Amino acid sequence: MTHYSGYDRFNIAVDCIIFGFDNEGLKLLLLKRSFEPAKGKWSLMGGFLKEEESLDDAAARVLENLTGLQNVYMEQLAAFGDVGRDPGDRVISAAYFALINIDDSDRALVEKHNAHWVLFKEVPDLIFDHNAMVIRALKRLRRKAATEPIGFNLLPEKFTLTQLQRMYEAVFQHELDKRNFRKKILQMNVLEKLEEKDKESSKRGAYLYCFNEQKYHDLISEGSTFGI
Amino acid sequence: MTHYSGYDRFNIAVDCIIFGFDNEGLKLLLLKRSFEPAKGKWSLMGGFLKEEESLDDAAARVLENLTGLQNVYMEQLAAFGDVGRDPGDRVISAAYFALINIDDSDRALVEKHNAHWVLFKEVPDLIFDHNAMVIRALKRLRRKAATEPIGFNLLPEKFTLTQLQRMYEAVFQHELDKRNFRKKILQMNVLEKLEEKDKESSKRGAYLYCFNEQKYHDLISEGSTFGI
DNA sequence: AAATAGAGTGTAAACATAACACTTAAATTC
DNA sequence: GAATTTAAGTGTTATGTTTACACTCTATTT
Numbered sequence: 001m002t003h004y005s006g007y008d009r010f011n012i013a014v015d016c017i018i019f020g021f022d023n024e025g026l027k028l029l030l031l032k033r034s035f036e037p038a039k040g041k042w043s044l045m046g047g048f049l050k051e052e053e054s055l056d057d058a059a060a061r062v063l064e065n066l067t068g069l070q071n072v073y074m075e076q077l078a079a080f081g082d083v084g085r086d087p088g089d090r091v092i093s094a095a096y097f098a099l100i101n102i103d104d105s106d107r108a109l110v111e112k113h114n115a116h117w118v119l120f121k122e123v124p125d126l127i128f129d130h131n132a133m134v135i136r137a138l139k140r141l142r143r144k145a146a147t148e149p150i151g152f153n154l155l156p157e158k159f160t161l162t163q164l165q166r167m168y169e170a171v172f173q174h175e176l177d178k179r180n181f182r183k184k185i186l187q188m189n190v191l192e193k194l195e196e197k198d199k200e201s202s203k204r205g206a207y208l209y210c211f212n213e214q215k216y217h218d219l220i221s222e223g224s225t226f227g228i
Numbered sequence: 229m230t231h232y233s234g235y236d237r238f239n240i241a242v243d244c245i246i247f248g249f250d251n252e253g254l255k256l257l258l259l260k261r262s263f264e265p266a267k268g269k270w271s272l273m274g275g276f277l278k279e280e281e282s283l284d285d286a287a288a289r290v291l292e293n294l295t296g297l298q299n300v301y302m303e304q305l306a307a308f309g310d311v312g313r314d315p316g317d318r319v320i321s322a323a324y325f326a327l328i329n330i331d332d333s334d335r336a337l338v339e340k341h342n343a344h345w346v347l348f349k350e351v352p353d354l355i356f357d358h359n360a361m362v363i364r365a366l367k368r369l370r371r372k373a374a375t376e377p378i379g380f381n382l383l384p385e386k387f388t389l390t391q392l393q394r395m396y397e398a399v400f401q402h403e404l405d406k407r408n409f410r411k412k413i414l415q416m417n418v419l420e421k422l423e424e425k426d427k428e429s430s431k432r433g434a435y436l437y438c439f440n441e442q443k444y445h446d447l448i449s450e451g452s453t454f455g456i
Numbered sequence: 457a458a459a460t461a462g463a464g465t466g467t468a469a470a471c472a473t474a475a476c477a478c479t480t481a482a483a484t485t486c
Numbered sequence: 487g488a489a490t491t492t493a494a495g496t497g498t499t500a501t502g503t504t505t506a507c508a509c510t511c512t513a514t515t516t
């Protein structure tokens with residue numbers, strides 16, 4: 001028994017803008033739609049909300065279905081509710097964006113869904129209002145990555161300062177000065193310098209670092225803020 | 229005929245966080261709920277989405293019902309979708325915030341809805357997750373007001389620099405330096421200084437200004453940004 | 457032993473932000 | 487009509503932040 005009988009009811013979808021990063025740059029996980037309408041067209045991963053789950057839960061479920069990953073950094077972007085946005089039927093979509101480390105995702109599962117990592121700069125025409133969602137997600141990512149330590153979610157647990165810098169350069173789409181970048185990130189004192197070195201990308205080897213949640217909280221509680 | 233039969237369908241609400249400003253400070257337009265559940269409790273103004281309207285249209289309709297105002301600055305905050313958020317039934321709510329000039333609102337209409345302007349600092353316990361919406365709305369307002377010229381929507385067309393400063397102080401909840409504030413806002417060259425003076429608040433009188441959209445666009449196109 | 461390739465490091469100039477106090481104009485009061 | 491009141495209006499200096507910039511180091515490969 002409901003208190004709100006007599007009002008229109010709607011299908012609700014969640015769509016996921018899934019960001020990844022590797023040497024080539026910032027990428028999105030997109031798929032070719034396997035059902036009508038718009039079968040065969042490029043699309044974001046999506047799914048319909050179920051009665052017993054929250055929007056956040058639905059987004060996490062949809063993301064896990066595609067990538068096999070749990071406990072991923074996700075954030076709701078906005079709800080998209082234009083009348084004609086989905087020609088299949090009236091659907092309100094809550095768009096979420098996720099930041100993942102590409103290497104963590106389940107390759108087999110991704111392939112099974114006919115999904116592909118596409119360089120952000122090369123994102124094709126997507127169905128419905130998905131391109132608009134993607135553009136807004138990037139804006140949000142840029143703003144948040146500049147003021148909160150969320151970019152680390154795009155990297156492996158351990159990373160070099162050069163990798164970290166490349167990640168931010170890919171997100172902001174402009175180059176950063178190496179010395180200024182290192183000064184800034186190290187002065188905030190949120191990174192832990194490890195004994196280990198990464199030998200992949202240079203002969204000399206570069207020290208590995210990891211983000212330290214505790215140090216970040218200390219920074220905040222002394223009244224400072226994170227900022228790149 | 230739908231392509232998406234078999235999926236759960238939901239009631240969708242829009243809830244409006246309506247900001248206003250006057251000499252006393254930043255205020256919210258809240259109402260005492262006139263229907264079950266939670267009848268008599270403080271609440272945001274809300275309404276249910278209709279089949280033939282977009283989310284944005286629904287929010288504008290709900291706001292107009294309460295205030296009589298059209299073409300108001302409104303922005304979607306987020307969709308709130310926790311399972312138990314509304315004990316009346318499962319409802320997904322898209323929260324919108326609006327910035328209006330209190331004096332423009334239709335007093336009779338506001339009273340008819342049993343709505344009241346409440347100082348932000350004195351906002352009572354609200355139903356459901358409405359307090360959470362309000363807190364997020366203020367955060368968003370603060371961030372956006374600091375980087376985009378949206379604060380003017382809280383003021384009358386013509387305003388003095390002191391009024392403008394008071395408005396920003398109310399939004400940010402901290403005092404600003406008069407000389408620095410004036411230097412900054414005038415240097416951006418987005419205000420038009422009028423011949424008229426306001427004689428209400430001082431014996432000497434203070435020049436009135438208005439925000440000039442064209443000047444703002446010029447500022448942006450020369451690569452600068454708005455910022456307080 | 458020489459060459460290579462990326463890692464790692466400091467300073468100075470330019471710019472932006474923050475702190476600060478008195479004079480002016482008009483109305484009101486005595 | 488002189489004195490008082492009230493908010494409006496106005497610049498400069500110190501401090502902090504951001505930007506620009508080039509060479510040495512280390513380990514591997516040739």
